[in-house]
Amino acid sequence: MATDFTVRQAKALLVHARLCAEYGAPFPFFSTKDPLSELVSALLSHRTKNADSHRAYQTLRATFPTWEAVLEAPAEDVQHAIRACTWPEQKAPRIQAVLREIRERCGTKVPCSLDFLAEMPIPEARAWLESISGVGPKTSAATLLFSSLRIPAMPVDSHHHRVAQRLALIGPKVGEGPAHKMLEALLPPNWDAQQVYDHHEALMFHGQKCCYFHAPACGRCVVLDQCPFGQARVSPRAPTLFGEA
Numbered sequence: 001m002a003t004d005f006t007v008r009q010a011k012a013l014l015v016h017a018r019l020c021a022e023y024g025a026p027f028p029f030f031s032t033k034d035p036l037s038e039l040v041s042a043l044l045s046h047r048t049k050n051a052d053s054h055r056a057y058q059t060l061r062a063t064f065p066t067w068e069a070v071l072e073a074p075a076e077d078v079q080h081a082i083r084a085c086t087w088p089e090q091k092a093p094r095i096q097a098v099l100r101e102i103r104e105r106c107g108t109k110v111p112c113s114l115d116f117l118a119e120m121p122i123p124e125a126r127a128w129l130e131s132i133s134g135v136g137p138k139t140s141a142a143t144l145l146f147s148s149l150r151i152p153a154m155p156v157d158s159h160h161h162r163v164a165q166r167l168a169l170i171g172p173k174v175g176e177g178p179a180h181k182m183l184e185a186l187l188p189p190n191w192d193a194q195q196v197y198d199h200h201e202a203l204m205f206h207g208q209k210c211c212y213f214h215a216p217a218c219g220r221c222v223v224l225d226q227c228p229f230g231q232a233r234v235s236p237r238a239p240t241l242f243g244e245a
């Protein structure tokens with residue numbers, strides 16, 4: 001008899017196949033940054049529109065020639081350089097603290113590249129990153145997957161999280177942080193970086209283009225038959241939003 005976990009595993013694969021077909025996977029990677037640069041970029045992107053965090057990153061790089069220069073600069077100058085993103089007054093000292101900690105751990109004069117993470121088992125590489133204050137599971141996964149390392153660790157952003165929750169791949173009370181391990185556990189362990197990236201992108205695109213926060217377009221959704229939340233919306237008799245379809 002299928003367990004709840006195996007049912008959710010099968011659903012995750014089915015949803016993956018349909019959404020990848022819907023949005024045109026395989027998706028090209030959007031970044032070729034080295035892992036340290038990707039880490040800083042991920043820190044800038046928290047709760048910020050992509051265009052704004054991109055602008056903040058570009059201005060930061062244009063203002064300071066090296067990460068060491070960012071680290072040694074007055075926090076107000078870093079804050080000014082990243083003013084295009086949300087909460088620059090919090091992110092500037094946080095980025096400097098992360099760079100400082102990396103420099104101390106590497107035992108070098110400048111923050112090291114983080115290329116050595118490629119030599120570690122993925123859970124160890126994630127744990128290394130997440131033991132830095134201010135680095136959570138989404139940032140660690142983004143650093144490993146989106147950077148030139150191309151390591152199959154899956155970030156879960158707010159769109160991805162919302163879609164997974166409505167599909168009942170995770171429970172209604174599971175937050176974004178804990179969702180990382182639970183959703184990754186549903187994927188085949190031998191998936192490569194492209195497959196993991198496609199999964200994340202497909203669920204994220206679905207959240208952006210169909211499964212909106214307000215008024216999701218369930219009537220044209222290609223995974224409606226898999227979605228208890230959507231079924232409850234289209235069926236006025238359904239008793240609960242998160243009940244089994």
Ligand code: SF4
Pocket residue numbers: 163166167210211212216217218219221222223224227229230231
């Ligand atoms: S059926 Fe509706 S709620 Fe469910 S995934 Fe599709 S758009 Fe989102």
